[in-house]
Amino acid sequence: MPTQDFAGRPVADFTRAFTGGKVAARTIVEGLLERCKRAAPYNPIATLDAEGARATADALDARRKHGTGFGALAAVPVSAKDLILTKGLRTAFASFTMKDNVPMVDASAIGQWKAADAVLFAKTTTPEFGHKVLTDSRLHGITRNPWNREHTSGGSSGGAAVSIALGLGPIAMSTDGAGSGRIPAACCGVYGLKATLGRVPHEVPPDQFGQLTYLGVMARHPTDLGAGLASMSRGHPDDPWTLAIGRTPFAWPQDTGEHPIAGKRITVIRRMTGGYLDPDTEARLDAALAFLDRQGARIKEMDGREVDWKLDVARIILRANQIERFGDILKNRRGDLDPSFAKTLDEGDAVDAIMLRRALVDRTTAYKSVQRLFGDCDLLLTPTVATPAPLATQDQFAPLVVDGKPIGDLRAAWYTYTIPFxxxxxxxxxxxxxxxKAGLPIGLQFVAPWYAEAHLIALAEAFDAETHASALFPPGFAP
Known part of the structure:
Protein backbone atom coordinates (compact mmCIF):
# COMPACT_ATOMS: atom_id res chain seq x y z
CA MET A 1 0.00 0.00 0.00
CA PRO A 2 1.19 3.59 -0.60
CA THR A 3 2.07 5.73 2.38
CA GLN A 4 1.87 9.44 3.08
CA ASP A 5 3.36 11.11 6.12
CA PHE A 6 0.70 13.40 7.60
CA ALA A 7 2.72 14.04 10.78
CA GLY A 8 2.49 17.61 12.01
CA ARG A 9 -0.77 18.40 10.29
CA PRO A 10 -3.87 19.42 12.28
CA VAL A 11 -7.01 17.33 12.53
CA ALA A 12 -8.79 19.44 9.91
CA ASP A 13 -6.16 18.56 7.30
CA PHE A 14 -6.73 14.85 7.85
CA THR A 15 -10.50 15.10 7.57
CA ARG A 16 -10.49 17.44 4.56
CA ALA A 17 -7.97 15.33 2.66
CA PHE A 18 -9.95 12.16 3.30
CA THR A 19 -13.50 13.41 2.82
CA GLY A 20 -12.43 15.43 -0.23
CA GLY A 21 -11.09 12.32 -1.89
CA LYS A 22 -7.48 13.48 -1.99
CA VAL A 23 -6.10 10.66 0.15
CA ALA A 24 -7.30 7.26 1.30
CA ALA A 25 -7.59 6.50 5.00
CA ARG A 26 -5.47 3.40 4.41
CA THR A 27 -2.71 5.57 2.95
CA ILE A 28 -2.74 7.72 6.10
CA VAL A 29 -2.57 4.65 8.31
CA GLU A 30 0.35 3.10 6.41
CA GLY A 31 2.33 6.32 6.76
CA LEU A 32 1.57 6.41 10.46
CA LEU A 33 2.69 2.82 10.96
CA GLU A 34 6.02 3.58 9.30
CA ARG A 35 6.50 6.45 11.73
CA CYS A 36 5.64 4.15 14.65
CA LYS A 37 8.62 1.97 13.70
CA ARG A 38 10.93 4.99 13.90
CA ALA A 39 9.51 5.92 17.29
CA ALA A 40 10.20 2.51 18.85
CA PRO A 41 13.45 3.53 20.66
CA TYR A 42 11.41 6.01 22.71
CA ASN A 43 8.87 3.34 23.67
CA PRO A 44 5.61 5.32 23.56
CA ILE A 45 3.36 2.40 22.52
CA ALA A 46 2.11 -0.31 24.87
CA THR A 47 -0.01 -2.14 22.26
CA LEU A 48 0.03 -1.41 18.54
CA ASP A 49 -3.09 -2.45 16.65
CA ALA A 50 -1.84 -2.23 13.08
CA GLU A 51 -4.38 -4.67 11.66
CA GLY A 52 -7.27 -3.06 13.53
CA ALA A 53 -6.25 0.36 12.22
CA ARG A 54 -5.98 -0.98 8.67
CA ALA A 55 -9.41 -2.59 8.94
CA THR A 56 -10.98 0.64 10.20
CA ALA A 57 -9.30 2.60 7.44
CA ASP A 58 -10.46 0.17 4.78
CA ALA A 59 -14.01 0.43 6.07
CA LEU A 60 -13.83 4.23 5.87
CA ASP A 61 -12.51 4.05 2.33
CA ALA A 62 -15.35 1.71 1.36
CA ARG A 63 -17.90 4.08 2.85
CA ARG A 64 -16.45 7.02 0.98
CA LYS A 65 -17.03 5.25 -2.35
CA HIS A 66 -20.73 5.35 -1.52
CA GLY A 67 -20.69 8.99 -0.42
CA THR A 68 -21.60 8.25 3.19
CA GLY A 69 -21.41 11.18 5.62
CA PHE A 70 -18.52 11.15 8.10
CA GLY A 71 -17.85 12.22 11.67
CA ALA A 72 -15.72 15.10 12.86
CA LEU A 73 -12.59 12.93 13.24
CA ALA A 74 -12.88 11.05 9.95
CA ALA A 75 -9.62 9.18 9.17
CA VAL A 76 -7.79 10.84 12.08
CA PRO A 77 -5.32 8.42 13.72
CA VAL A 78 -5.73 8.45 17.50
CA SER A 79 -4.26 6.61 20.47
CA ALA A 80 -5.52 5.97 23.98
CA LYS A 81 -3.57 5.56 27.18
CA ASP A 82 -3.28 1.99 28.43
CA LEU A 83 -5.62 2.83 31.33
CA ILE A 84 -8.58 3.57 29.06
CA LEU A 85 -10.89 0.68 28.17
CA THR A 86 -10.88 -0.22 24.47
CA LYS A 87 -13.22 -2.89 23.16
CA GLY A 88 -11.36 -5.84 21.69
CA LEU A 89 -7.93 -4.23 22.21
CA ARG A 90 -5.75 -5.14 25.16
CA THR A 91 -5.91 -2.75 28.11
CA ALA A 92 -3.20 -4.01 30.44
CA PHE A 93 -2.89 -1.02 32.79
CA ALA A 94 0.89 -1.59 32.38
CA SER A 95 0.56 -4.47 34.85
CA PHE A 96 1.51 -8.13 34.70
CA THR A 97 -1.68 -8.73 36.69
CA MET A 98 -3.75 -7.49 33.71
CA LYS A 99 -1.48 -8.35 30.79
CA ASP A 100 -4.12 -10.47 29.05
CA ASN A 101 -7.07 -8.17 29.72
CA VAL A 102 -9.18 -7.45 26.62
CA PRO A 103 -12.23 -5.31 27.48
CA MET A 104 -15.67 -6.12 26.17
CA VAL A 105 -16.62 -2.44 25.98
CA ASP A 106 -15.10 0.91 25.15
CA ALA A 107 -14.82 3.69 27.69
CA SER A 108 -17.47 6.22 26.73
CA ALA A 109 -14.92 8.82 25.61
CA ILE A 110 -13.04 6.47 23.29
CA GLY A 111 -16.35 5.15 21.99
CA GLN A 112 -17.27 8.71 21.08
CA TRP A 113 -14.02 9.17 19.17
CA LYS A 114 -14.69 5.97 17.28
CA ALA A 115 -18.23 7.12 16.52
CA ALA A 116 -16.69 10.29 15.07
CA ASP A 117 -14.78 7.99 12.64
CA ALA A 118 -11.35 8.28 14.25
CA VAL A 119 -8.91 5.42 13.63
CA LEU A 120 -7.64 3.95 16.90
CA PHE A 121 -4.18 2.55 16.22
CA ALA A 122 -2.52 2.08 19.62
CA LYS A 123 -2.59 2.09 23.40
CA THR A 124 0.14 4.31 24.85
CA THR A 125 2.44 3.59 27.76
CA THR A 126 1.87 4.46 31.40
CA PRO A 127 3.29 3.37 34.75
CA GLU A 128 1.42 0.50 36.39
CA PHE A 129 -2.19 1.63 36.97
CA GLY A 130 -0.99 5.21 36.35
CA HIS A 131 0.38 5.50 39.88
CA LYS A 132 3.26 7.96 39.33
CA VAL A 133 4.47 10.94 37.29
CA LEU A 134 7.21 8.95 35.53
CA THR A 135 6.43 6.51 32.72
CA ASP A 136 8.07 3.15 33.24
CA SER A 137 6.75 -0.27 34.15
CA ARG A 138 7.93 -3.84 34.48
CA LEU A 139 5.56 -4.81 31.69
CA HIS A 140 6.46 -2.16 29.11
CA GLY A 141 9.84 -0.74 30.17
CA ILE A 142 10.91 2.92 30.18
CA THR A 143 9.32 5.57 27.97
CA ARG A 144 11.95 8.15 27.09
CA ASN A 145 11.87 11.85 26.40
CA PRO A 146 11.71 12.63 22.66
CA TRP A 147 14.20 15.50 23.04
CA ASN A 148 16.75 13.55 25.09
CA ARG A 149 16.43 9.82 25.68
CA GLU A 150 18.36 10.06 28.96
CA HIS A 151 15.43 11.94 30.48
CA THR A 152 11.91 10.91 31.44
CA SER A 153 8.84 11.62 29.37
CA GLY A 154 7.01 12.52 32.58
CA GLY A 155 3.89 10.64 33.52
CA SER A 156 1.64 9.04 33.91
CA SER A 157 0.53 9.83 30.32
CA GLY A 158 4.12 9.70 29.09
CA GLY A 159 3.41 7.52 26.08
CA ALA A 160 0.68 9.88 24.89
CA ALA A 161 2.99 12.90 25.10
CA VAL A 162 5.84 11.15 23.30
CA SER A 163 3.47 9.96 20.57
CA ILE A 164 2.26 13.48 19.90
CA ALA A 165 5.78 14.92 19.97
CA LEU A 166 6.99 12.34 17.44
CA GLY A 167 4.01 12.78 15.13
CA LEU A 168 2.09 9.58 15.85
CA GLY A 169 -1.32 11.10 15.18
CA PRO A 170 -2.52 14.65 15.90
CA ILE A 171 -4.39 13.88 19.14
CA ALA A 172 -4.06 11.36 21.95
CA MET A 173 -6.35 10.55 24.86
CA SER A 174 -4.66 10.86 28.25
CA THR A 175 -5.65 10.65 31.88
CA ASP A 176 -4.84 13.18 34.58
CA GLY A 177 -5.01 12.30 38.28
CA ALA A 178 -2.66 14.87 39.82
CA GLY A 179 -1.20 16.40 36.68
CA SER A 180 -0.65 13.15 34.78
CA GLY A 181 -1.61 14.74 31.48
CA ARG A 182 -0.14 18.22 31.91
CA ILE A 183 3.19 17.05 33.35
CA PRO A 184 4.28 14.86 30.40
CA ALA A 185 2.94 17.48 27.98
CA ALA A 186 5.35 19.96 29.57
CA CYS A 187 8.22 17.47 29.57
CA CYS A 188 7.75 16.62 25.88
CA GLY A 189 6.86 20.04 24.47
CA VAL A 190 3.22 19.50 23.46
CA TYR A 191 -0.17 20.86 24.52
CA GLY A 192 -2.07 19.03 27.26
CA LEU A 193 -5.59 19.86 28.47
CA LYS A 194 -7.41 18.76 31.61
CA ALA A 195 -11.02 19.85 31.25
CA THR A 196 -13.50 20.82 33.96
CA LEU A 197 -14.75 18.07 36.25
CA GLY A 198 -17.67 16.49 34.40
CA ARG A 199 -16.85 17.85 30.98
CA VAL A 200 -15.66 14.41 29.78
CA PRO A 201 -17.30 11.19 31.00
CA HIS A 202 -15.06 8.96 33.09
CA GLU A 203 -17.52 6.33 34.20
CA VAL A 204 -15.08 3.52 35.03
CA PRO A 205 -13.60 4.45 38.47
CA PRO A 206 -15.66 3.01 41.33
CA ASP A 207 -15.87 6.26 43.36
CA GLN A 208 -17.74 8.55 41.01
CA PHE A 209 -18.60 11.23 43.55
CA GLY A 210 -15.01 11.47 44.80
CA GLN A 211 -13.56 11.76 41.31
CA LEU A 212 -10.01 13.18 41.03
CA THR A 213 -9.04 11.60 37.72
CA TYR A 214 -9.94 13.04 34.33
CA LEU A 215 -9.73 11.91 30.73
CA GLY A 216 -7.86 14.54 28.77
CA VAL A 217 -6.46 15.42 25.36
CA MET A 218 -2.93 16.01 24.12
CA ALA A 219 -2.20 17.63 20.78
CA ARG A 220 0.50 19.26 18.70
CA HIS A 221 -1.85 22.04 17.52
CA PRO A 222 -3.93 23.86 20.16
CA THR A 223 -7.03 23.89 17.99
CA ASP A 224 -6.92 20.08 17.95
CA LEU A 225 -7.48 20.07 21.69
CA GLY A 226 -10.86 21.57 20.86
CA ALA A 227 -11.53 19.04 18.13
CA GLY A 228 -10.69 16.16 20.44
CA LEU A 229 -12.66 17.53 23.38
CA ALA A 230 -15.74 18.26 21.27
CA SER A 231 -15.83 14.63 20.16
CA MET A 232 -15.58 13.09 23.66
CA SER A 233 -17.75 15.34 25.82
CA ARG A 234 -21.20 13.77 25.54
CA GLY A 235 -22.31 12.72 29.04
CA HIS A 236 -22.70 9.22 30.41
CA PRO A 237 -25.42 8.14 32.88
CA ASP A 238 -22.89 6.34 35.10
CA ASP A 239 -20.83 9.51 35.62
CA PRO A 240 -22.96 11.89 37.71
CA TRP A 241 -20.62 14.83 37.13
CA THR A 242 -21.40 14.75 33.41
CA LEU A 243 -25.15 14.94 33.85
CA ALA A 244 -25.15 18.69 34.47
CA ILE A 245 -23.42 19.60 31.21
CA GLY A 246 -22.97 16.37 29.30
CA ARG A 247 -26.27 16.63 27.47
CA THR A 248 -24.77 19.54 25.54
CA PRO A 249 -21.33 18.47 24.33
CA PHE A 250 -18.48 20.96 24.16
CA ALA A 251 -18.62 22.86 20.88
CA TRP A 252 -15.57 23.72 18.81
CA PRO A 253 -14.64 26.02 17.23
CA GLN A 254 -16.05 28.81 19.36
CA ASP A 255 -15.89 32.51 18.59
CA THR A 256 -16.77 34.65 21.58
CA GLY A 257 -15.57 37.82 19.90
CA GLU A 258 -13.12 38.39 22.75
CA HIS A 259 -9.34 38.50 22.53
CA PRO A 260 -7.93 35.66 24.67
CA ILE A 261 -5.31 37.93 26.26
CA ALA A 262 -6.06 41.65 25.86
CA GLY A 263 -7.66 43.02 29.02
CA LYS A 264 -7.57 39.67 30.82
CA ARG A 265 -6.60 39.72 34.48
CA ILE A 266 -3.88 37.16 35.08
CA THR A 267 -2.54 36.19 38.49
CA VAL A 268 0.96 34.72 38.37
CA ILE A 269 2.13 32.21 40.98
CA ARG A 270 5.83 31.44 40.59
CA ARG A 271 6.05 29.07 43.53
CA MET A 272 3.14 27.30 45.11
CA THR A 273 4.95 26.63 48.37
CA GLY A 274 8.12 28.71 48.21
CA GLY A 275 10.22 25.83 46.92
CA TYR A 276 12.83 25.56 44.19
CA LEU A 277 12.20 26.90 40.69
CA ASP A 278 14.63 26.08 37.90
CA PRO A 279 16.29 29.27 36.53
CA ASP A 280 15.60 28.34 32.89
CA THR A 281 11.95 27.71 33.74
CA GLU A 282 11.69 31.02 35.55
CA ALA A 283 13.31 32.79 32.60
CA ARG A 284 10.71 31.35 30.25
CA LEU A 285 7.97 32.39 32.67
CA ASP A 286 9.33 35.94 32.59
CA ALA A 287 9.41 35.85 28.78
CA ALA A 288 5.78 34.75 28.77
CA LEU A 289 4.86 37.61 31.08
CA ALA A 290 6.49 40.03 28.67
CA PHE A 291 4.48 38.54 25.81
CA LEU A 292 1.26 38.76 27.80
CA ASP A 293 2.01 42.36 28.70
CA ARG A 294 2.56 43.26 25.05
CA GLN A 295 -0.80 41.65 24.27
CA GLY A 296 -2.56 43.86 26.81
CA ALA A 297 -3.01 41.52 29.76
CA ARG A 298 -3.38 42.94 33.27
CA ILE A 299 -0.82 41.00 35.30
CA LYS A 300 -0.26 40.72 39.01
CA GLU A 301 1.87 38.33 41.03
CA MET A 302 1.08 36.65 44.30
CA ASP A 303 3.03 34.52 46.73
CA GLY A 304 1.74 30.97 46.52
CA ARG A 305 2.31 30.61 50.27
CA GLU A 306 -0.67 32.90 50.82
CA VAL A 307 -2.96 29.98 49.88
CA ASP A 308 -3.25 26.69 51.73
CA TRP A 309 -3.39 24.45 48.68
CA LYS A 310 -4.05 21.30 50.76
CA LEU A 311 -1.57 19.44 48.58
CA ASP A 312 -1.64 16.30 50.68
CA VAL A 313 -5.41 15.97 50.34
CA ALA A 314 -5.22 14.60 46.80
CA ARG A 315 -2.65 12.02 47.86
CA ILE A 316 -4.82 10.78 50.72
CA ILE A 317 -7.95 10.50 48.58
CA LEU A 318 -6.11 8.86 45.71
CA ARG A 319 -4.36 6.38 47.98
CA ALA A 320 -7.60 5.48 49.76
CA ASN A 321 -9.28 4.84 46.40
CA GLN A 322 -6.31 2.83 45.15
CA ILE A 323 -6.14 0.50 48.15
CA GLU A 324 -9.89 -0.06 47.92
CA ARG A 325 -9.64 -0.87 44.22
CA PHE A 326 -6.38 -2.85 44.22
CA GLY A 327 -6.10 -4.15 47.77
CA ASP A 328 -6.78 -7.75 46.75
CA ILE A 329 -4.04 -7.59 44.12
CA LEU A 330 -1.60 -6.27 46.72
CA LYS A 331 -2.54 -9.06 49.10
CA ASN A 332 -2.50 -11.92 46.62
CA ARG A 333 -0.06 -10.87 43.89
CA ARG A 334 2.36 -8.41 45.44
CA GLY A 335 5.31 -10.07 43.72
CA ASP A 336 3.79 -9.32 40.32
CA LEU A 337 3.53 -5.58 41.02
CA ASP A 338 6.08 -2.89 40.35
CA PRO A 339 7.73 -2.21 43.74
CA SER A 340 6.82 1.48 43.52
CA PHE A 341 3.15 0.61 43.01
CA ALA A 342 3.20 -1.82 45.92
CA LYS A 343 4.69 0.94 48.07
CA THR A 344 2.01 3.33 46.85
CA LEU A 345 -0.68 0.86 47.91
CA ASP A 346 1.02 0.49 51.30
CA GLU A 347 0.54 4.24 51.71
CA GLY A 348 -3.14 3.73 50.96
CA ASP A 349 -3.35 0.96 53.51
CA ALA A 350 -2.13 3.44 56.14
CA VAL A 351 -4.98 5.90 55.48
CA ASP A 352 -7.51 5.67 58.29
CA ALA A 353 -11.09 6.92 58.53
CA ILE A 354 -10.14 10.12 60.35
CA MET A 355 -7.52 11.05 57.72
CA LEU A 356 -9.94 10.39 54.89
CA ARG A 357 -12.81 12.30 56.50
CA ARG A 358 -10.56 15.32 57.05
CA ALA A 359 -9.26 15.10 53.47
CA LEU A 360 -12.78 15.16 52.05
CA VAL A 361 -13.58 18.31 54.04
CA ASP A 362 -10.26 19.88 53.05
CA ARG A 363 -11.03 19.27 49.39
CA THR A 364 -13.94 21.66 49.71
CA THR A 365 -11.68 24.16 51.47
CA ALA A 366 -9.20 23.97 48.59
CA TYR A 367 -11.99 24.51 46.07
CA LYS A 368 -13.22 27.61 47.85
CA SER A 369 -9.68 28.98 48.08
CA VAL A 370 -9.24 28.73 44.32
CA GLN A 371 -12.68 30.18 43.71
CA ARG A 372 -11.68 33.22 45.76
CA LEU A 373 -8.65 33.72 43.53
CA PHE A 374 -10.93 33.91 40.52
CA GLY A 375 -12.88 36.65 42.25
CA ASP A 376 -10.37 39.15 40.91
CA CYS A 377 -8.68 37.39 38.01
CA ASP A 378 -9.60 35.59 34.81
CA LEU A 379 -6.65 33.18 34.67
CA LEU A 380 -3.97 31.74 36.90
CA LEU A 381 -0.48 31.27 35.47
CA THR A 382 2.17 28.97 36.92
CA PRO A 383 5.01 26.82 35.66
CA THR A 384 3.69 23.34 34.91
CA VAL A 385 6.57 21.73 36.82
CA ALA A 386 9.47 23.23 38.75
CA THR A 387 12.22 21.86 36.48
CA PRO A 388 12.50 20.35 33.04
CA ALA A 389 12.24 16.56 32.80
CA PRO A 390 14.36 14.63 35.33
CA LEU A 391 16.48 11.67 34.28
CA ALA A 392 14.68 8.56 33.09
CA THR A 393 16.20 6.72 36.05
CA GLN A 394 14.50 9.00 38.61
CA ASP A 395 12.87 7.01 41.42
CA GLN A 396 9.34 8.01 42.37
CA PHE A 397 10.19 7.97 46.06
CA ALA A 398 13.75 9.37 45.88
CA PRO A 399 14.58 13.07 46.20
CA LEU A 400 14.84 15.12 43.02
CA VAL A 401 18.47 16.18 42.67
CA VAL A 402 19.44 19.45 40.95
CA ASP A 403 23.10 20.42 40.53
CA GLY A 404 24.05 17.69 42.97
CA LYS A 405 21.66 18.89 45.67
CA PRO A 406 18.43 17.15 46.70
CA ILE A 407 15.53 19.59 46.61
CA GLY A 408 12.79 17.30 47.96
CA ASP A 409 10.56 14.49 46.77
CA LEU A 410 8.73 14.78 43.47
CA ARG A 411 5.35 15.63 44.96
CA ALA A 412 6.68 18.40 47.19
CA ALA A 413 9.40 19.75 44.92
CA TRP A 414 8.46 19.13 41.29
CA TYR A 415 4.74 19.00 40.53
CA THR A 416 3.06 21.02 43.25
CA TYR A 417 1.57 23.24 40.53
CA THR A 418 -0.76 20.68 38.99
CA ILE A 419 -2.15 18.85 42.03
CA PRO A 420 -4.67 21.41 43.37
CA PHE A 421 -6.80 21.61 40.24
CA LYS A 437 19.78 25.50 28.00
CA ALA A 438 20.08 21.72 27.85
CA GLY A 439 17.40 21.58 25.15
CA LEU A 440 14.57 20.14 27.24
CA PRO A 441 11.04 21.53 26.79
CA ILE A 442 9.52 23.90 29.34
CA GLY A 443 5.79 24.16 29.92
CA LEU A 444 3.57 26.82 31.48
CA GLN A 445 0.21 26.08 33.10
CA PHE A 446 -2.87 28.25 32.79
CA VAL A 447 -5.94 27.57 34.94
CA ALA A 448 -9.40 28.99 34.23
CA PRO A 449 -12.83 29.07 35.89
CA TRP A 450 -15.09 26.05 35.45
CA TYR A 451 -16.23 25.36 31.86
CA ALA A 452 -13.77 27.87 30.34
CA GLU A 453 -11.88 25.32 28.23
CA ALA A 454 -12.54 27.34 25.07
CA HIS A 455 -10.70 30.29 26.59
CA LEU A 456 -7.71 28.11 27.45
CA ILE A 457 -7.58 26.70 23.92
CA ALA A 458 -7.84 30.17 22.35
CA LEU A 459 -5.08 31.32 24.69
CA ALA A 460 -2.90 28.41 23.57
CA GLU A 461 -3.55 29.37 19.95
CA ALA A 462 -2.32 32.89 20.68
CA PHE A 463 0.83 31.49 22.26
CA ASP A 464 1.41 29.13 19.35
CA ALA A 465 1.15 32.01 16.90
CA GLU A 466 4.02 33.59 18.84
CA THR A 467 6.21 30.52 19.41
CA HIS A 468 5.28 28.19 16.50
CA ALA A 469 5.70 25.34 19.00
CA SER A 470 3.33 23.20 16.94
CA ALA A 471 5.86 23.15 14.09
CA LEU A 472 8.77 21.87 16.20
CA PHE A 473 9.85 18.23 16.03
CA PRO A 474 12.59 16.39 17.86
CA PRO A 475 15.67 15.77 15.69
CA GLY A 476 15.07 13.19 12.99
CA PHE A 477 11.27 13.31 13.18
CA ALA A 478 10.32 16.31 11.07
CA PRO A 479 7.84 15.18 8.39
Missing part, protein backbone atom coordinates in the same frame (compact mmCIF):
# COMPACT_ATOMS: atom_id res chain seq x y z
CA UNK A 422 -7.60 17.92 40.19
CA UNK A 423 -9.20 18.45 43.59
CA UNK A 424 -10.99 21.67 42.67
CA UNK A 425 -12.22 20.65 39.22
CA UNK A 426 -10.95 23.73 37.39
CA UNK A 427 -9.78 23.30 33.78
CA UNK A 428 -6.05 23.63 33.21
CA UNK A 429 -3.69 23.49 30.26
CA UNK A 430 0.05 23.05 29.80
CA UNK A 431 1.47 25.19 26.99
CA UNK A 432 4.98 24.58 25.60
CA UNK A 433 7.08 27.72 25.87
CA UNK A 434 10.65 27.21 24.82
CA UNK A 435 13.41 24.97 26.08
CA UNK A 436 16.10 24.92 28.72
Missing amino acids: NMTGHPAISIPYGRS
